[in-house]
Amino acid sequence: MAKMKEKMVEEITSREVDFAQWYTDVVKKADLADYSSVKGCMIMKPYSYGIWELIQQQLDRRFKDTGHQNVYLPMFIPESLLQKEKEHVEGFAPEVAWVTHGGSAPLAERMCVRPTSETLFCEFYAKDINSYRDLPRLYNQWCSVVRWEKTTRPFLRAVEFLWQEGHTAHATAEEAKQETIDILNTYAEFCENVLAIPVLKGRKTEKEKFAGAKETYSIEALMHDGKALQAGTSHYFGDGFAKAFDIQYTDANNTMQYVHQTSWGVTIRLIGALIMVHGDDNGLVLPPAVAPYQTVIVPIMQRKEGVLEKAREVKESLKAAGIRVILEDSEKSPGWKFAEHEMRGVPVRLELGPRDIENGEAVLVRRDNGEKLTVRLENLAEELKRLLSVIQRDMLLRATEHLQEHISAAQTMEEFSKKLEEKPGFIKAMWCGEKECEEKVKEQTGATSRNIPFQEEHLSDTCICCGKPAKHMVYWGKAY
RNA sequence: CGGGAUGUGGCGCAGUUUGGUAGCGCGCUUGACUGGGGGUCAAGAGGUCGCAGGUUCAAGUCCUGUCAUUCCGACCA
Numbered sequence: 001m002a003k004m005k006e007k008m009v010e011e012i013t014s015r016e017v018d019f020a021q022w023y024t025d026v027v028k029k030a031d032l033a034d035y036s037s038v039k040g041c042m043i044m045k046p047y048s049y050g051i052w053e054l055i056q057q058q059l060d061r062r063f064k065d066t067g068h069q070n071v072y073l074p075m076f077i078p079e080s081l082l083q084k085e086k087e088h089v090e091g092f093a094p095e096v097a098w099v100t101h102g103g104s105a106p107l108a109e110r111m112c113v114r115p116t117s118e119t120l121f122c123e124f125y126a127k128d129i130n131s132y133r134d135l136p137r138l139y140n141q142w143c144s145v146v147r148w149e150k151t152t153r154p155f156l157r158a159v160e161f162l163w164q165e166g167h168t169a170h171a172t173a174e175e176a177k178q179e180t181i182d183i184l185n186t187y188a189e190f191c192e193n194v195l196a197i198p199v200l201k202g203r204k205t206e207k208e209k210f211a212g213a214k215e216t217y218s219i220e221a222l223m224h225d226g227k228a229l230q231a232g233t234s235h236y237f238g239d240g241f242a243k244a245f246d247i248q249y250t251d252a253n254n255t256m257q258y259v260h261q262t263s264w265g266v267t268i269r270l271i272g273a274l275i276m277v278h279g280d281d282n283g284l285v286l287p288p289a290v291a292p293y294q295t296v297i298v299p300i301m302q303r304k305e306g307v308l309e310k311a312r313e314v315k316e317s318l319k320a321a322g323i324r325v326i327l328e329d330s331e332k333s334p335g336w337k338f339a340e341h342e343m344r345g346v347p348v349r350l351e352l353g354p355r356d357i358e359n360g361e362a363v364l365v366r367r368d369n370g371e372k373l374t375v376r377l378e379n380l381a382e383e384l385k386r387l388l389s390v391i392q393r394d395m396l397l398r399a400t401e402h403l404q405e406h407i408s409a410a411q412t413m414e415e416f417s418k419k420l421e422e423k424p425g426f427i428k429a430m431w432c433g434e435k436e437c438e439e440k441v442k443e444q445t446g447a448t449s450r451n452i453p454f455q456e457e458h459l460s461d462t463c464i465c466c467g468k469p470a471k472h473m474v475y476w477g478k479a480y
Numbered sequence: 481c482g483g484g485a486u487g488u489g490g491c492g493c494a495g496u497u498u499g500g501u502a503g504c505g506c507g508c509u510u511g512a513c514u515g516g517g518g519g520u521c522a523a524g525a526g527g528u529c530g531c532a533g534g535u536u537c538a539a540g541u542c543c544u545g546u547c548a549u550u551c552c553g554a555c556c557a
Binding site: 018020021024028035037038039091094095116145147149150151153156157158161163218229230231232233265266267268269298300301302303304332333334335336337338339340342351353355356363480 | 481491514515516517518519547548549550551552553554555556557
């Protein structure tokens with residue numbers, strides 16, 4: 001592969017210099033988001049919303065294919081409803097926004113703006129489910145939620161953010177558990193095949209579990225700077241919520257039974273992950289599957305007769321072939337256009353000038369590695385489709401390689417700290433299962449338990465922290 | 481929520497130390513020449529300095545408060 005040329009965009013801080021600054025620079029320069037006057041609430045501009053729409057479409061199709069249906073529930077939750085499940089309230093109460101007035105009149109009961117909708121779904125399910133014939137209920141909703149976070153960052157942590165939340169009710173625990181795992185697998189497959197982001201699947205420790213859940217599973221992704229990002233979660237609730245909200249059904253033997261539930265979600269944080277996994281010093285790099293524009297046509301000497309006409313013709317033919325394409329026909333110089341669309345991460349640039357037209361060719365330039373190739377105009381759509389799928393594949397390969405290279409194992413706390421320092425990433429280490437040790441590891445190394453994989457390796461017999469017999473192998477890492 | 485930094489045309493900044501009525505670059509508008517890596521020239525438009533008080537003859541500059549952004553921690557998707 002051709003080596004990417006040196007950094008060509010001065011406005012973007014280099015990743016090596018200051019990764020955090022690089023991130024905010026990319027968010028701005030790639031035209032993804034802007035700030036609003038409310039702290040932590042951002043404006044998703046057309047470009048980032050376009051990415052979100054592609055994420056939505058492709059995830060939604062997966063949900064529908066597995067029998068899920070979309071619904072929409074209210075954004076307000078009366079305080080008494082939120083209070084019904086004890087652990088759940090305790091987890092969310094500190095960060096909810098309260099509505100206290102309707103117009104100028106104080107409300108009899110204050111309501112919170114949903115931080116998540118378990119309680120609303122439960123209230124609904126209690127009415128909606130009567131018989132075993134009503135089960136399973138496989139609902140999902142696309143909406144925004146509000147959590148009054150203290151520090152915020154675009155896409156990674158906002159006060160209001162877009163997400164999908166699936167809420168399902170099942171007749172048996174086994175079925176609900178299966179749903180939890182199925183969804184986790186769907187998320188992982190989606191991340192890899194659509195976002196080109198490899199993830200580690202596993203179960204969360206007690207400490208990191210969702211408020212009110214029996215079990216929480218997550219997919220964890222590794223950012224370019226070696227920090228971990230929880231990219232999605234799937235929870236198994238057992239019948240805890242069902243008992244708190246009295247969600248019962250009559251089974252085939254005419255006896256009352258509690259349902260078993262799950263919930264699961266991914267958010268616009270995935271856009272943050274895309275930025276931090278694939279981006280480089282020239283800006284964003286988007287995998288073709290979620291690029292609002294997969295190709296940008298840059299005409300050269302567009303005022304010369306025939307150039308723009310040909311460019312438009314090419315655009316239409318690519319569009320007809322199902323490729324998302326944009327024609328950059330502004331009066332800006334070609335160099336400006338190159339840089340601009342590099343910042344925005346458009347996977348392929350198509351250069352078309354008088355010389356190319358005369359030769360019946362076009363120049364294609366890959367965003368991910370800078371490689372240039374010349375293709376015949378008559379094969380363009382076909383070649384481009386092939387190239388886009390190659391890019392999609394190469395991006396996943398590169399990210400997978402980066403992930404593999406940044407997973408290490410540690411036997412002692414000293415080794416743990418040293419490895420985390422020298423090569424930030426995931427650290428595999430044994431753990432006794434005690435919360436105290438988890439906290440101690442965090443205190444001493446800054447790393448938290450990310451998850452426990454389904455296939456655990458046996459690294460040693462004892463806990464890395466206390467030396468007592470180990471129960472699990474845990475992936476640890478510094479997290480966003 | 482604690483610690484640091486910042487807020488001045490659309491964007492990035494200077495001016496604040498020593499109060500005297502706002503400046504630069506980019507961008508924008510119009511025109512011409514250009515065009516294969518952020519073009520050139522010319523002519524224009526655009527801001528009372530985050531917001532609210534206060535001190536003063538006079539505040540971008542000093543004081544108090546507040547809001548927002550950003551970085552580092554603690555909390556979370």
